[in-house]
Amino acid sequence: MTALVSTARSKGRDRGAAVRVEGVSKRFRLYQERNQTLKAAMMRGGRATYEDFWALRDVSFEIPTGGVFGLIGQNGSGKSTLLKCMAKILTPDEGRITVNGKISALLELGAGFHQELSGRENVYLNGSILGLSRKEIDRKFDEIVDFAGLDQFIDTPVKNYSSGMYVRLGFSVAINVDPDVLLVDEVLAVGDEAFQRKCDEKFADLRDAGKTIIVVSHSLSTVRTMCDEAAWLEHGVVKEIGVPGLLIEKYVENTHVERVAAEGGGSRWGTGQARVEKVELLDEHGDPVLRVRAGAPATLRFHYETQGPIVKPVFGFGIHRIDGTHATGVNSRETIVPDRIEGTGHVDFAMAALPLVQGSYDVTVAIVDDSNLHTFDYRTKALRFDVGSGRPREAEGVFAIDGRWSFES
């Protein structure tokens, strides 16, 4: 699975960047006193009193074709501004942005609907704004309404919609125009559970079709599980770009948000005669990663260090979903118990197909002796990793049950 993904991505690279941002700066005018009158302008001698505020400063990066790209950063760091520049709603003061293919954007609340018009009229209006002909919209109309789940309300003026309904319709239009690049700014959180799942599926479809999705989100777990790559903006400057897992660790470290839930928030006890110094998650190539796809081969590696020899140690680990649900726990007692270990080394637990469903997980690890009388080390939240959507794509709960369907008639 991971292999599939990586070829898809390298193929994407060959096709060039979906979005290329080159040295983009954006300046806003902060008016001391917003006074949009001629009188005010004349009293100032024709010059408005404003201060320049750089919301983006020399931002450069490339977003490869295919896959989901995340933008994270604190409030006011310029994420929405960057998306709006990509969507051509704002014009950068410096630099340029090249987008390959049709772009469709769903920005903050509201898709640019006209309040007085019905959902139906807005679908046509918005569709034509996004470059669809009437015929094309006719063809897609049912799909759009169906996806939004608003059949009953489609002839109601959108001003009477709830904010969730509003977003659903906007999203449905934006996604059904078959964009090559889809921009989504912090809107998905408004939809209910069922709708979010639909969106995730649609994202997966788009990704499979080689399309590019760019999401802004404050939900770090969404970014972790959904994105292939992410950029971290701070005060209008790109701080770092990389794999979401690592990037988020650093971001959290740096910004002190969600620290409790992050790595290092765990507890530890035990005699200390043997300690698990590090837990790693390896992908099928044996490279340490923080994110794997569901159903992909994976190995958990526990690096230990002892003070003196340890006789018949038993290694065990547990995996918890970050909401605390205990997903699984196993130990090595019944399979392999070495007579003794000493010094440093590592123990591997290899899985042919990781049975966890999409989400974020924490690993708890322990070393005890064979009799269970001594706990040498017990460490919660020793590693946090993410499971991205993979095989099966649609799975709920904690683990993906292994089995085969067959039909008889």
Place this chain on the structure above:
Amino acid sequence: MTTLAEYRASRELLGNLTQRELRGKYKRSALGWAWSLINPLALAVMFTFVFGVVFQARLAPVGNTELEGITAYPLFLLCGLLPWAFLANGVNGGIGALVANSNLVKKVYFPREILLGANTLALLVSLLIEMSVLGVALLLFGNVWLQFLPLILVVVALQSVFVTGIGLLLSALNVYFRDVQHFVGIGLQLWFYATPVIYPITLLGNIADREFLGISLLSYYKLNPMTAFVEMYHQMLFFLQWPDWELFLYATFCSFAMLAFGLYVFKKLEPRFAEEL
């Protein structure tokens, strides 16, 4: 940059926005479309009462018109009033075009000029309907103007260009200075009386011959592009004459100059629309 291809792709959008204007305009009003006719008729009745009945003003028979007596004045009036309303509504709608659609401008990209195009087109539809009704009335009263139809349509098209140009200019300025709309309110009043809508241009009489800086007042008066437009409508629909070619050339020039200027200012200010709204 807005490319030609984008414009072409936006034709559909122009159609949809125009429809929206048309539908939205009389939504929730019982009489709906009828208002489009009632407004000018009410004005015509009012002016006819003031000038025709109170002041006993009579139009001097000029040209080939068959019209005279009490019916002449309201018909004459409407020939100029309907195009004037096209301008006035176009200007008022144009000023607000960006501000009223800020929701769209701030959320989605499309060539913003389209909003002004839609404003003009929607009003053009009303104008054509109103003019058709007036045209039938004129025919019923014996004024056969049909031979001028092609040229009338050309003049209407020119006026649409003119209105769009003003709309582009004012809508862009209004994003930055909201009191543009108040100035324009006053400006339109003055402009109305400076245009031969409620009176024939001949009424200016001797005043017109007086000179200012060696140029007759009439020449100043004729600098007003709307004078040219309204005069052409009067000449063709009411007096059944071919319009003066200077008028036609001047109107053409003004229309395209206005469009170019409006577009220039609009493009200059456009990059910051989304953030200033």
